[in-house]
Amino acid sequence: MDPLQVIYDRAPIPLQHAMTTLSGYQRNRSRYGRTYWQHREWLADFDGWSLAEKLEHQAAELRDFIRYATEHSPYYRRLYSTTDLDEVRTPENLGLLPIIEKEELRTNASDIYTVSRRWAVEGHTGGTTGKSLVVLMTRDDMMKRMAMLDHFKARVGFEHRKMRRATFSGKHIVPPGQNRSVFWRYNHACRQMLYSTFDLTESNLCHYIRSLNDFKPNAIDGFFTSMVDVANYIERHDIKLQFSPVAIFPTSETVTPSGRETLERVFRSKVYDQYASSEGAPFVTQCRYGSMHVELASGVFEQLNGTDNEILVTSFTTHGTPLIRYRIGDSMVIGEPTECRCGIQSPLVRSIEGRRDDYLFRSDGAKINAGNVANLFKNMPNSLVKAQLIQESMGDVTILLVVDEARYRPDDDALLLKEARHKFGATTRITIRHVDDIPRERSGKHRLIKNSLAARSDG
Ligand SMILES: [Zn+2]
Structure with missing residues (x-):
């Protein structure tokens, strides 16, 4: 695990806010240089080309x-x-x-x-x-990608770093075992409040909404399923929102029509979807x-x-x-230019089928979404061929791994266990099993998550 994360986890909350801001400023240095501004200007011009x-x-x-x-x-x-x-x-x-x-x-x-x-x-x-x-x-590529994203947001009225942004993030901002109900950290570098997507339980959600009402974001972004969980809670409990964002920008998950409707109704705003990936698509x-x-x-x-x-x-x-x-x-289905x-x-895309709307349960009932699950393997450079997470009972998760023997290191299992504990908490039993292959589904697709509890509750 990242040594900084270890220091962060032990720090008091005010220091964690400061560390979040500091790494925000550090990240900004590789994101918002000259290339970024030049590309923003060029993209605005390019929009008008035939x-x-x-x-x-x-x-x-x-x-x-x-x-x-x-x-x-x-x-x-x-x-x-x-x-x-x-x-x-x-x-x-x-x-x-x-x-x-x-x-x-x-x-x-x-x-x-x-x-x-x-x-x-x-x-x-x-x-x-x-x-x-x-x-x-x-x-330069990183800056151009940032310029593209910010240009897309600016088209619909959100100016990054000038306006306030609430992000439902896959970052581990709440250390395991924290006993205060503070599930957010502030990144001053981007005027961004980061909200943990690992702690969205029925008993925690009221704290999230109180924080959102205090912060009054101009835009909400991040994991779609997490934002929908928040919106559903607001509606169920008839909570009055004291802000109305100019836009909602979901990332990395499939936007469902019913989830979109819920978000737009509850936040009195519009959802703007995007496709991009961490591989650089x-x-x-x-x-x-x-x-x-x-x-x-x-x-x-x-x-x-x-x-x-x-x-x-x-x-x-x-x-x-x-x-x-x-x-x-x-x-995706790409149509003719119109x-x-x-x-x-430009050509218009008629539909996108990205990541499935899958998740696993933490033992306290919080959902850990597919994006967060996929991040489990982020720090294992090029050594995993395939993986699958299986849940058959609350409090139990089995991880199947097909590894590249030449690259997988002996202590990678321990590292993975540590990462998994961070995501699922100490009360979930994690079992890692090395296998020769993971069979595909009848549809021919590989599934990262198989949650028989979710399948039952979805009917
Ligand atoms: Zn258009």
């Missing part, structure tokens, strides 16, 4: 990016050695290049990286299969008229034939770990 101009720009970026990958990544140089890259002029020609599977990215990571760890910003992902991946991002963002726009400046989405609408991504902000025709494991009432011309 579709033809945008597609031409996208094709040019694609050619540059492929050239960059072959020049800087030994893996891509080898992979494309027999392909005439001059023929790959536009996204339509991408079929000439091979598809990169997740497992390939994991086993060849060190050959794919174009930058050394020292100069890179690391992105960790557990993902829907529990495969642990570390992608290295250059600072290109963006899809929702505009104020509800359309899901492909952000043509960020990369290329292809629909993979013969699958359940699976997509391949090529992302222009992955110079550190180039992703070209990468099979990311998500599905003119949207918001004035932005």
Whole structure:
């Protein structure tokens, strides 16, 4: 576990607020530099371009990016050695290049990286299969991604760092065993109140809402399921809200129509969905008229034939770990470009099927959502092939692991146990079992979480 986390866990709450702010300022340094501001300005201009101009720009970026990958990544140089890259002029020609599977990215990571760890910003992902991946991002790419996200939010009226933001976060801000009902920490660097998504129990929720009413956020973001839990509680208890945010931005989970309705009704605000991933995928963002726009400046989405609408991504902000025709494991239906009432011309996405709405129970009844579960494996660099968490009774969780023997270290089990205790508390019994394989579901998909308790209560 991160040594800073150990110090944090033992510190008094005021010092924890200060540490949260300090790491906020540190993170900001790699996020909001010159490239960020230049890109924000450019993106605002790009919104007004015609579709033809945008597609031409996208094709040019694609050619540059492929050239960059072959020049800087030994893996891509080898992979494309027999392909005439001059023929790959536009996204339509991408079929000439091979598809990169997740497992390939994991086993060849060190050959794919174009930058050394020292100069890179690391992105960790557990993902829907529990495969642990570390992608290295250059600072410029990181700043461009931040610019894209903030630009998307600014379009609908939220200006990051100028306005107050409440985040339902996967960070461990409440140490295990804390006996005060303070489930939030303030990151002054972003005017952001972080709320723990591990402690949303029936008896804690009133404290969350009191804090939200004090803080009066201009936007709420983070895990969708957690925000819906909060909204449901507010409605059930008929609590009066003393604020009305300009926008709600869910991340990393599938936005369901009923959950969206609940959020919009309870918070008297609008939900704006987005697609992006910690691996660095290109963006899809929702505009104020509800359309899901492909952000043509960020990369290329292809629909993979013969699958359940699976997509391949090529992302222009992955110079550190180039992703070209990468099979990311998500599905979406991409429609033809149309003119949207918001004035932005781009292809529109008709539906996104991302991470399932799965969760596990902590022994006190708090739900630990799929995003938080996937984060369990974040600190195991490229050593997990597959994982699955199974819950058959309250207070019991079994973790199945398929590991890469060459990379998995002997003390990784202990580390994982520690992480799991942080998420599930000391009263949940965690069992780790190493297996040769984890069978897929009848649908052919891998499931990260199998919770028979949830299946029963959902009917
Ligand atoms: Zn639009």
